[in-house]
Amino acid sequence: MKKIFAVFGDPIEHSLSPVMHNAAFKAKGMDCTYHAFRVSREKLKDAIKGAHAMGFGGLNLTVPLKEEALKIVEPDLLAAVMGAVNTVDLKDGIRGYNTDGIGAERALVDAGVKIEGAKVLIVGAGGAARGISFQLASDGADVTIANRTPERAMRLAEDVAVAGNVKGCGLEQLDDLIASADVLINCTTLGMHPQVETTIATAEQMHAGLVVFDIVYNPLKTKLLMEAEKAGSKTVSGVMMLVYQGAEAFRIWTGVEPPVEVMKEAVMGALRT
Known part of the structure; x- marks a missing residue:
């Protein structure tokens, strides 16, 4: 069964995370797909809980959700000290990380x-x-x-x-x-x-x-x-920050070494079009 990953944010139309992560999953031959969803700060708790209930593999969070997420997830020590979460792993509970x-x-x-x-x-x-x-x-x-x-x-x-x-x-x-x-x-x-x-x-x-x-x-x-x-x-x-924070999120979710160059080329290709 295909594993679903996603990025939540508001606005979200600008995000190239789906392009980047779908290219990474394809390069690794993984049966996974990644989507973008517009989620307001007020609806974040419902959205994260819903993703967990539906068996999503993991999430990224962007503006303006990173600080709000700290109230919802179980953060690792670094995310807790930083006071913001941009990556959520849903394999075992709802765990938050910061790869920014x-x-x-x-x-x-x-x-x-x-x-x-x-x-x-x-x-x-x-x-x-x-x-x-x-x-x-x-x-x-x-x-x-x-x-x-x-x-x-x-x-x-x-x-x-x-x-x-x-x-x-x-x-x-x-x-x-x-x-x-x-x-x-x-x-x-x-x-x-x-x-x-x-x-x-x-x-x-x-x-x-x-x-x-x-x-x-x-x-x-x-x-x-x-x-x-x-x-x-x-x-x-900012492209390389996007790529490197995304690569670290990919590693957290999957335990697989991320294809960094593939991810970079996917983002650059999308920005050139």
Whole structure:
């Protein structure tokens, strides 16, 4: 009997997780299928319980469900400390994990970024920012979280400060924060399809020594990354974070080594069309 996997989110139309995971299942000869479902925060508990009852193999969670899921699943220690869940395994109960941090770390390392000692500015304070800030602080980065609502950024910084050096603030001093940063990471939905003309920063605010990482992957080259290129900054696409966090989820669900290159090619192919 075919095993079903899925991603829940709201909105969800932009997600390329089905393309990526279905390519991985096919490459491994596994009788599995992966779908996307629009699920609101209010309906998340019913949706997760329903997926478990129907025998789904596992789930991914995206905006705005990652923090809400913590109240529903049995999180592993890392997800509990991070305060967000993006992967749910349904083999034995309802277990939650967070693979966002490792996905972001591997994407940055692939791009030649030395994380230890780097001054990292994260814009946004949602579920993805939780996982990424925790991981990079654990790796020795000096992390600043800036958010439109300063109190939310400061609460997040307090939550993940156990991992390392993390502080939170508002966006009032964004120019100065970017000027002193080594790495700028967009953890908001600004620039995501269909609002492709929005960005957290412009070329005038960036500098040539900056690495700009946008976790938005659709479109492939976001407005932020185009502005970064104008400034001479190094750019890192969100595609590889998607691939690496998805690969780790695949490993959790199946116990099988994920076909990373197949997953990457599937996503890139979909973005080129």
